[in-house]
Amino acid sequence: MAASPAPPTTVRRNPPRRARPPPTPLRSAKPKPTVSTLLDEAAAAPAAADAPSISPPPPTPTPASAAALSSSSSSQDERLKVYLRIRPLPGPERQRCKPSSRLPNPNPKAKEQARKPSKQQDGAGAGAGVCLVATGANSVALTVPQSKLVDLKRGRTEVFDGFSAVLPPESSQHDIFTEVMNPLVDEFLGGKSGLLVAMGPTGSGKTHTVFGTPRNPGIVPLTLQKIFNITDESDGGNQPTRFFSLSMFEILCEGKGERILDLLSDAADLVLQQSTSTTIKGLKEVAISNSMDAESLVSHGMLKRSTAATNANSESSRSQCIITIRAIPKNNDLQSEHQISGSVLTIADLAGAERKKCTGNKGSRLLESNFINNTSMVFGLCLRALLDHQKKQKKTLEKHFKNSLLTRYLRDYLEGRKRMTLILNVKPGDGDYSDTSFLLRQASPYMKIRYTSLDDSSDLVTQKRSNASLICQENRKKRKVHKPEVLTAKGKDTIDKPDDIEVSERDAFLNLELQRVSRSEQIMKNLFRTLWAVSKQKLLESESAAKRTRELLIDKDIQIIELKKELNDLKSRSHEKFPIAADTPVERSDAVTVSQAALSSVSQSDQTERGSSDAALDAVHIVAQVVDKEPGSSGSCSEQIPAHDAGVAHATSHLDHPSDRSFAELHILPCMKSEQASLSQFSVCGKKAPVEQSEEALSNNIKVEDIQHNADIEAMKHHDCPSFSQQAISAVVDVSSNQPFLELQGMGAVQQNPEEPVCESDLNDHGDSGDMLPHVLNERESQMEASVVLSKDDREAEGVRDKKEDLCASRPCKTKKTTRRLRPVAGMMLKEFSGTELDAAADTKKQGGGGEAGAGRSDKLIRLLKSRPESIMNRRS
Ligand SMILES: Nc1ncnc2c1ncn2[C@@H]1O[C@H](COP(=O)(O)OP(=O)(O)OP(=O)(O)O)[C@@H](O)[C@H]1O
Known part of the structure; x- marks a missing residue:
C-alpha cells in the first residue's frame, strides 16, 4: 500500500486585522472596485x-498594485514596513519551483483557484525543493520539508502574513525599487529622513x-537616478x-571589536560621535x-567593501555597509546655530546571518x-x-542599541523616532528552510x-535640543564617575579605539x-x-x-607608709623602753659571769635556809652592781641573759637539793673564780641600805607602771604573752629602765628558792627553751604544785594586768625568752613589796603565824630585805 500523504496543517502568523469599514456610502455612489x-x-x-486553517494563498499582486496597497495601508497607520523578497532559486531548481501566480489574474475565479495551494505546494514542500511560496500580496506559506519532518504522516505549513508586500522571485x-524604495525617496525629497535595511541570511x-x-542595478543606483531625475x-x-551628498562606510569586525571604515576615502578609522546627532567623525x-x-562613487566604494568567499x-x-544620502537646502546658513542639515536617506546592507556548517568558516572567517x-541579533533585539x-x-x-556600532548609529530609527523600512531577503529552497524560518519568525512581530x-528630520533644532540634553546627562555621568586611575588603566584602549566607542565603553566601564x-x-x-569599636573597647579596658x-x-604605698610608721613607732618605743637593744657577747658574758658569780656565792653559803637566803641576796647585789657599773649596756639583765643563763634563777632556787648543789659546783663555781673582781666591786657599792633603795624604787616603779600601762599593753600585742606571769613580768620590764628596779629584778632572780611560788607556765617556758635542766624543772614542778x-x-593584784594582757596570750612569741624568764620573779617581787599588802601580809604572818606557803614566802622576803643588807654589809666590811 502506498503511504497516504500527510495532512496539511497551517499556522497563521500575524493575521491581518480587518480594518473597520468606513461609514457606508450611498449605494448609488458605490465606487468602482x-x-x-x-x-x-x-x-x-x-x-x-x-x-x-488551510488558507489559500492570496494572488500575488503586481508591483504596481503592491505599491498602491502599500501606500494605502501606510496612510492608515504609521507602522514599520516590512517587505519580503523571495530570491529565485538558482539554476535547475528555478525550473522546478514555479510560483503559483506571478501575474495578476483578472479572473476572480481563476485567482481563487490560484490562491488555493495545491497539495504538492502546501503539503510536501511546494514542489521539489521549495519550502516558501507567496500566498498573497502580504503573506507567504512556509512548508516544512520532508527531510525535516519529525512525523512524516503529518505535514506542517506556516503562513506568515502582514507583510507590507511579498516580492516573489x-x-x-x-x-523592488518601486515597491520598497519609492515611498522612501519621496519622503526623503519631501524633507523626511528614512532608512532601509536589508536583512536576511547569507546569500539571500x-x-x-x-x-x-x-546591468541590473539595485535600490541605491535607482534611488540616485530618481533623486536627480526628480530634482532636475x-x-x-x-x-x-x-x-x-553621499557617504559610504562599513562596520566590520576587528578581533573581538568593531571598527568603522570609510569606503569613499582612504582615511583612517572613523569614530562614532554622539553630539547633536549621531554622526561619524x-x-x-x-x-x-x-x-x-x-x-560611480558607490561602485568605487563597493570595491573597497570587505567580502570573502x-x-x-x-x-x-563580511561587514555592515551603510550608504547615506543627505539633502542640504541651498539657502542653509552653515554658520547658523540652528542650521538645518536636511533629510537623510540611509540604506543599510547588513551582512547575512551565517551557520557554521553551511559556510564552513574557520579562523578569522568564523570570528x-x-x-x-x-550584530543581527542585537538589531533584532532592539526592534x-x-x-x-x-x-x-x-x-x-x-x-x-549600545551593544553594537550599527545599532548605535541607527539608534533614532531603532527607538522609533524615525521611519525605517525593512526588506527581508529569503531563499525559498528546502535547504534554506531553517534560515528562512528563523528570519520569518524573528521579523514577523516587527x-x-x-x-x-516621529521626529521631523527637517527640523533638526528639536533633535539638537534633545541630543544636547542627552549629552549633558552623559557628561554629568562622566564627571561623576571620572577616575584618573581608571582612565589610565584604559589608556591603551582609548588610544586604539575611536572616541565614540571609547566614550560608550568608558561609560559602562566607569559605571561598573x-x-x-x-x-x-x-x-x-x-x-x-x-576595628575602631574593638580598639576603643580594648583601650577602655586597659x-x-x-x-x-x-x-x-597607692593602697600598697599607704600600707607601706603605715607599716614604716608603725615600725618607727615600735623602734622608738623599743629604744625608749630598751635603750640598748644591741646584745654584745661581752655583755652577755658579763651578765652570765655575774649570775654565775651569784650562784657560786650561793653554793658556797650554808645549806641552811638563812644561809641560802643570804647567798641569794648577795647574788642580787652582785647583779645590781654589775648593771650599775654598765648602765647603758642594758635595761634589764634578764633580757641580755640567754636562755641557758636564765636558768640560773631557777637553779639557784634548788640549791638546797644535793643534785642542784652539785650542778652548781660543777658548772657555776668555776665561773665564779673568774669573777672575783666583780665581787669586790659588789662589796664597795653596797653602802646604802638596799631595802630603802628598793622601797623607793618600788614606789617609783609602780607609778611609772601605771602611767605607761596602756602603752605597754599596745606594745605587748607584738610580743608573746603566754601566761599571766609573763604578762606581769612584761609589765615590770616596761619600767625596767628605772635603775633602782633593776635591783629588784636581780633580787627576783636571787629570790628563787624552794618555797618561792613559780607559775607552771613559766616553768614550761623554761622547759621549752631547752636550756634548762629537765630533771630540775620536773622536780620544780612537783614542788610548786604542792607548795606554791x-x-x-595576790591573784587579784595580778589580775588587773592580766585582764588587759590576756588578749596577747595566743600570739606567737617574738621577744627573747630570756626576758620573760626573769619577769615572773620580778613581778612577784613587785607584788610582794607593793604598799600596804606587804605590811598587811607581815602583820598577818606575825599574828597568825600561819603555815601557808604564801605567807611564809612573804615573811622570808621581808626578812631578807630588812636584814640581809645589814648582814651583808657587815660581812663585807
Ligand atoms: N533576485 C536575484 N536574482 C538573481 N540573482 C540573485 C538574486 N538575488 C541574489 N542573486 C545572486 O545570489 C548571489 C548572492 O547574492 P548576495 O551576495 O546579494 O547575497 P547576500 O545576501 O548579500 O549574501 P551575503 O550576506 O553573504 O553578502 C549573487 O551572486 C547574486 O547575484
Whole structure:
C-alpha cells in the first residue's frame, strides 16, 4: 500500500486585522472596485475564518498594485514596513519551483483557484525543493520539508502574513525599487529622513537587492537616478535649491571589536560621535550632483567593501555597509546655530546571518560570522524591545542599541523616532528552510511596530535640543564617575579605539568601576568601624585595668607608709623602753659571769635556809652592781641573759637539793673564780641600805607602771604573752629602765628558792627553751604544785594586768625568752613589796603565824630585805 500523504496543517502568523469599514456610502455612489479593494477583500476573507486553517494563498499582486496597497495601508497607520523578497532559486531548481501566480489574474475565479495551494505546494514542500511560496500580496506559506519532518504522516505549513508586500522571485530590481524604495525617496525629497535595511541570511540576495549589478542595478543606483531625475525636473533648468551628498562606510569586525571604515576615502578609522546627532567623525561626505557620479562613487566604494568567499556565498559580505544620502537646502546658513542639515536617506546592507556548517568558516572567517550574527541579533533585539515598549508603555525601553556600532548609529530609527523600512531577503529552497524560518519568525512581530512619536528630520533644532540634553546627562555621568586611575588603566584602549566607542565603553566601564569602588568603600568603612569599636573597647579596658593597678599601688604605698610608721613607732618605743637593744657577747658574758658569780656565792653559803637566803641576796647585789657599773649596756639583765643563763634563777632556787648543789659546783663555781673582781666591786657599792633603795624604787616603779600601762599593753600585742606571769613580768620590764628596779629584778632572780611560788607556765617556758635542766624543772614542778599557792589578794593584784594582757596570750612569741624568764620573779617581787599588802601580809604572818606557803614566802622576803643588807654589809666590811 502506498503511504497516504500527510495532512496539511497551517499556522497563521500575524493575521491581518480587518480594518473597520468606513461609514457606508450611498449605494448609488458605490465606487468602482479597484485592484486594492479587491485585494483587501481577498486578504480579509481568510482572516474571517479562524486560523489555523488551510488558507489559500492570496494572488500575488503586481508591483504596481503592491505599491498602491502599500501606500494605502501606510496612510492608515504609521507602522514599520516590512517587505519580503523571495530570491529565485538558482539554476535547475528555478525550473522546478514555479510560483503559483506571478501575474495578476483578472479572473476572480481563476485567482481563487490560484490562491488555493495545491497539495504538492502546501503539503510536501511546494514542489521539489521549495519550502516558501507567496500566498498573497502580504503573506507567504512556509512548508516544512520532508527531510525535516519529525512525523512524516503529518505535514506542517506556516503562513506568515502582514507583510507590507511579498516580492516573489520573479520580481525585478525595478519592482523592488518601486515597491520598497519609492515611498522612501519621496519622503526623503519631501524633507523626511528614512532608512532601509536589508536583512536576511547569507546569500539571500541583500547585496544584490541593494546594489545590484551594472546591468541590473539595485535600490541605491535607482534611488540616485530618481533623486536627480526628480530634482532636475523640479528645478526645470534653474539653480538647484538643494545639494546632495553621499557617504559610504562599513562596520566590520576587528578581533573581538568593531571598527568603522570609510569606503569613499582612504582615511583612517572613523569614530562614532554622539553630539547633536549621531554622526561619524571623519566620515567623508561627497557632494553629488548627478546620478552618474554618484553611481560611480558607490561602485568605487563597493570595491573597497570587505567580502570573502564562503560555502554559502562566493562573494559574501563580511561587514555592515551603510550608504547615506543627505539633502542640504541651498539657502542653509552653515554658520547658523540652528542650521538645518536636511533629510537623510540611509540604506543599510547588513551582512547575512551565517551557520557554521553551511559556510564552513574557520579562523578569522568564523570570528566574522560571530560578529555578523551578533550584530543581527542585537538589531533584532532592539526592534523587539521597541515593540515591547510600545505594547507596555510602563516597560522601559531596553538599551540594546549600545551593544553594537550599527545599532548605535541607527539608534533614532531603532527607538522609533524615525521611519525605517525593512526588506527581508529569503531563499525559498528546502535547504534554506531553517534560515528562512528563523528570519520569518524573528521579523514577523516587527510588523506591529508603530511610529507614534516621529521626529521631523527637517527640523533638526528639536533633535539638537534633545541630543544636547542627552549629552549633558552623559557628561554629568562622566564627571561623576571620572577616575584618573581608571582612565589610565584604559589608556591603551582609548588610544586604539575611536572616541565614540571609547566614550560608550568608558561609560559602562566607569559605571561598573563606580559600583565596585562604592562597594569596596562600604566594606572598608564597615571594617574600620568594627576595628575602631574593638580598639576603643580594648583601650577602655586597659585604662580601667591601669586605674585599678594604680589604686592598688597607692593602697600598697599607704600600707607601706603605715607599716614604716608603725615600725618607727615600735623602734622608738623599743629604744625608749630598751635603750640598748644591741646584745654584745661581752655583755652577755658579763651578765652570765655575774649570775654565775651569784650562784657560786650561793653554793658556797650554808645549806641552811638563812644561809641560802643570804647567798641569794648577795647574788642580787652582785647583779645590781654589775648593771650599775654598765648602765647603758642594758635595761634589764634578764633580757641580755640567754636562755641557758636564765636558768640560773631557777637553779639557784634548788640549791638546797644535793643534785642542784652539785650542778652548781660543777658548772657555776668555776665561773665564779673568774669573777672575783666583780665581787669586790659588789662589796664597795653596797653602802646604802638596799631595802630603802628598793622601797623607793618600788614606789617609783609602780607609778611609772601605771602611767605607761596602756602603752605597754599596745606594745605587748607584738610580743608573746603566754601566761599571766609573763604578762606581769612584761609589765615590770616596761619600767625596767628605772635603775633602782633593776635591783629588784636581780633580787627576783636571787629570790628563787624552794618555797618561792613559780607559775607552771613559766616553768614550761623554761622547759621549752631547752636550756634548762629537765630533771630540775620536773622536780620544780612537783614542788610548786604542792607548795606554791598564791594568796587571793595576790591573784587579784595580778589580775588587773592580766585582764588587759590576756588578749596577747595566743600570739606567737617574738621577744627573747630570756626576758620573760626573769619577769615572773620580778613581778612577784613587785607584788610582794607593793604598799600596804606587804605590811598587811607581815602583820598577818606575825599574828597568825600561819603555815601557808604564801605567807611564809612573804615573811622570808621581808626578812631578807630588812636584814640581809645589814648582814651583808657587815660581812663585807
Ligand atoms: N533576485 C536575484 N536574482 C538573481 N540573482 C540573485 C538574486 N538575488 C541574489 N542573486 C545572486 O545570489 C548571489 C548572492 O547574492 P548576495 O551576495 O546579494 O547575497 P547576500 O545576501 O548579500 O549574501 P551575503 O550576506 O553573504 O553578502 C549573487 O551572486 C547574486 O547575484
